[in-house]
Amino acid sequence: xxxxxxxxxxxxxxxxxxxxxxxxxxxxxxxxxxxxxxxxxxxxxxxxxxxxxxxxxxxxxxxxxxxxxxxxxxxxxxxxxxxxxxxxxxxxxxxxxxxxxxxxxxxxxxxxxxxxxxxxxxxxxxxxxxxxxxxxxxxxxxxxx
Numbered sequence: 001x002x003x004x005x006x007x008x009x010x011x012x013x014x015x016x017x018x019x020x021x022x023x024x025x026x027x028x029x030x031x032x033x034x035x036x037x038x039x040x041x042x043x044x045x046x047x048x049x050x051x052x053x054x055x056x057x058x059x060x061x062x063x064x065x066x067x068x069x070x071x072x073x074x075x076x077x078x079x080x081x082x083x084x085x086x087x088x089x090x091x092x093x094x095x096x097x098x099x100x101x102x103x104x105x106x107x108x109x110x111x112x113x114x115x116x117x118x119x120x121x122x123x124x125x126x127x128x129x130x131x132x133x134x135x136x137x138x139x140x141x142x143x144x145x
Contacts, residue, residue, distance in 0.1 A: 008069045033058070033076040036131050043081040047145040049084050051077050053097065055134035066103040066135045070110035081142055088114070090142040093121045098138040101126035107136060 032035060033054060035041050042051050054076040056062060056069025061070040078088050104124065109123075120140070130137050 018063065023029045028070050033079065040083055044084065044144070047143060048084055049081060049090070049142040049144055050096060051080050051140040052143070053095075053137040053139040054080070054132055055137045057134070060136055062132050067110045069134060069136050070138070071114065074111070074114040077140045081116060081140075083114050086144060089118065090144065091115070091120045091140045092143050093141040094123075095139045096122060096124040097127045097130060098124060099127060099130050099133075099135050103135055 035052070036055075036057075038075065039052050042049060044050075054073045056072035056076075058072055058076070063069045067079075076089070077091075081087055081090065096107060096111070098104060107124070127137075
């Protein structure tokens, strides 16, 4: 296969194909979790709010057990969204990362309690490990239009 001519734009070099780069949203909510690494906890891209993956920790302390960690991770997402003027009701997609796929049923139980009136689209994956030895990490996308 031959590469495209060098004057052909690629999605990464064509300015028209570049998504908007809205600045990170500074959280006005003191309950918003502080990032554990060099990333932005929540960004806005057009009509979307994108929450980086959240683990079940508060003030650097990991909640005990999968159920409590799911609840705290979703509480962290809720705080990030609230700081951006949104809420869990606007979440349309989540991705759940589990350190042990055997925790899937317990994660589902806690997840349903957090999203009682609607069910965002969701993907769930087993991963080798998560920060702080967490059992679960959840990221979310909320639509703002």
